[in-house]
Amino acid sequence: MIDRRRLAVAGVYAGGFLGPFGGGVTAAMLPELGADFDVSAPAASATITAYLIPFATLMLISGTLGARWGLRRSVLGAYVVSIAGSAVCAASTTFPLLLAGRGVQGVANAFTTPLLLATIAATTPRERLGRALGLFASLQAAGQTTAPLLGGLAAEATWRLAFVGVAVAAAALAVIGLPPSAPSRAREPARLRAAWRPDVLRAAAVALVGWGCLGGLTFLVAFRSDDGFGLSAGARGLLLTAFGVVGMLTARLVGRLSERTGARTVALVGGLAGAVPVALIGVVPWLPALTLLWALAGFFAQFLQVGLNALALTGTGSNPAGAVSVVQAFRFVGAALSPVAFTPVYHVSAVAGFLLPAALLAVVTPLALLTRRPPH
Numbered sequence: 001m002i003d004r005r006r007l008a009v010a011g012v013y014a015g016g017f018l019g020p021f022g023g024g025v026t027a028a029m030l031p032e033l034g035a036d037f038d039v040s041a042p043a044a045s046a047t048i049t050a051y052l053i054p055f056a057t058l059m060l061i062s063g064t065l066g067a068r069w070g071l072r073r074s075v076l077g078a079y080v081v082s083i084a085g086s087a088v089c090a091a092s093t094t095f096p097l098l099l100a101g102r103g104v105q106g107v108a109n110a111f112t113t114p115l116l117l118a119t120i121a122a123t124t125p126r127e128r129l130g131r132a133l134g135l136f137a138s139l140q141a142a143g144q145t146t147a148p149l150l151g152g153l154a155a156e157a158t159w160r161l162a163f164v165g166v167a168v169a170a171a172a173l174a175v176i177g178l179p180p181s182a183p184s185r186a187r188e189p190a191r192l193r194a195a196w197r198p199d200v201l202r203a204a205a206v207a208l209v210g211w212g213c214l215g216g217l218t219f220l221v222a223f224r225s226d227d228g229f230g231l232s233a234g235a236r237g238l239l240l241t242a243f244g245v246v247g248m249l250t251a252r253l254v255g256r257l258s259e260r261t262g263a264r265t266v267a268l269v270g271g272l273a274g275a276v277p278v279a280l281i282g283v284v285p286w287l288p289a290l291t292l293l294w295a296l297a298g299f300f301a302q303f304l305q306v307g308l309n310a311l312a313l314t315g316t317g318s319n320p321a322g323a324v325s326v327v328q329a330f331r332f333v334g335a336a337l338s339p340v341a342f343t344p345v346y347h348v349s350a351v352a353g354f355l356l357p358a359a360l361l362a363v364v365t366p367l368a369l370l371t372r373r374p375p376h
Contacts, residue, residue: 009123011176015075015116016136018082018173019109021143021150022166023051026102028152029159036159037095050102056332058110063325066115067190071122071321072178075115079174082108086167090160105166113140114328118321121313123179127259130310134255137305138248141298145244148237195322202368203311204330206271209364210304212334212341213357214274214297218243219339220346220353221281221294227350229287239291243298254302263310264369270303271365275358282354305331 026033026047033044066074085104092098117136124132154162218240225231225239258266277293277300284290308331312324338357346353 005179008177008179011173012116012119012123012178013136013139014169014176015079015112015173016139017143018166018169019055019113019143020140021147022082022105022109023048023055024144024147025151025162025166026051026159028148029155029162032155032159033095033098037098039095046099047102050099051106052332052336053106054103055106055110056329056336058107059114059325059329059332061192061322061325062110063114063118064190064192064195064319064322066111066325067118067319067321071115071119074111075119075178076174078108078111078115079170082112082170083167083174086163086170090163090167101163108170114325115321117309117313117324117328119178121320121324126314129314130257130259130263130306131252131255133258133306133309133313134252134302137255137302137309138251140305141244141247141251141302145241145248149241190319190322192319192322194317194319195326197315197317197323199315200312200317200323200326202371203267203308204327205368206267206304206365207308207327207331208334208337209360210271210274210301210308210334211331212338213361214278214304215243215301216335216338217278217297217342217354217357220342221290223343223346224281224350224354225287225290228285229290231287239294242291242295243301246295246298247302250299251302251306254299254306257303258306258310263307263314265307266303267307267311268365268369270300270305270307271361271369274300274304275361278361279355279358282351 026044030044030047033047034040037044069077082105085101085106085108088101088104089098092101117133120132120136121129150165151159151162154165221240221243222236225236231239254266274297277296281290281293281297284293308327309324312327313320315323317323342353342357345356
């Protein structure tokens with residue numbers, strides 16, 4: 001007989017796969033989208049932007065709204081909206097309609113990601129929260145890593161299949177539902193002010209710099225592997241997956257470390273240690289060394305992700321869902337700003353293109369996380 005609670009718990013973690021997967025699923029099918037809708041491949045990349053803008057923007061407030069409406073109701077509603085957006089994408093006959101469907105998908109997953117994290121915090125004993133967040137992070141890494149691959153495979157037949165798959169997955173997660181959690185003890189509705197308190201904003205600053213200068217450097221590593229080593233597109237894609245694969249395999253280990261050493265320490269290690277491979281990628285003359293450094297970057301990125309999520313969810317504020325939502329929003333804003341910030345520097349000097357983000361990681365992480373809190 002199926003244990004409904006265990007199935008619901010598994011569904012929470014599976015939901016972590018959906019958000020990053022939805023964001024990257026069109027990355028490998030841009031030529032097919034361009035051909036079908038008679039737009040250029042660069043123009044077709046707007047399908048990624050159309051998803052990420054509402055996704056990152058709404059996460060600034062989605063956690064607080066979801067806490068007010070109820071975690072279970074909000075997540076299930078988001079799955080329904082995701083089904084609708086995916087159906088619009090799959091049935092699109094014009095490019096603007098496809099962009100609209102992608103925007104609806106982004107709106108839906110702006111709620112699923114932070115609210116699933118809040119659900120994990122509400123249903124997991126504090127002493128096991130680190131490994132739970134690590135498992136969730138590993139599934140997010142899996143979604144990010146496999147999205148281009150599965151999207152590309154679907155496009156071999158028809159790109160519409162990828163969106164049908166997302167709709168089916170969201171429907172299955174909606175049917176599975178969420179595990180019951182303890183009733184909230186809050187005496188008043190969740191407030192935005194509680195999610196924007198100083199300690200959350202410090203963690204959010206690290207998330208912005210951390211993902212902009214570590215996880216968001218995929219494009220820069222692709223430039224480096226092409227300019228420095230002449231890799232083909234397929235070989236570059238294979239190299240770039242090292243980041244996500246290593247993150248997927250090590251996230252639970254990082255979660256266990258956070259339980260032993262503390263979330264702040266883990267996040268601090270992620271920022272400081274992650275700066276080292278980033279700085280070296282711009283100077284190493286050997287391709288295997290570059291691949292190893294990028295894999296190490298994926299490992300240390302999990303320190304940042306798990307540590308910052310744990311800090312937001314276990315802080316003293318009354319709105320953990322809103323806090324982790326703000327941190328996640330800044331994380332994706334950092335990734336979106338990274339190409340604008342570092343591409344011009346890289347084209348002047350490849351070495352400086354990687355030294356600058358490394359320096360920002362090494363400076364901002366301790367500055368934000370070690371700032372002394374005023375006495376109460």
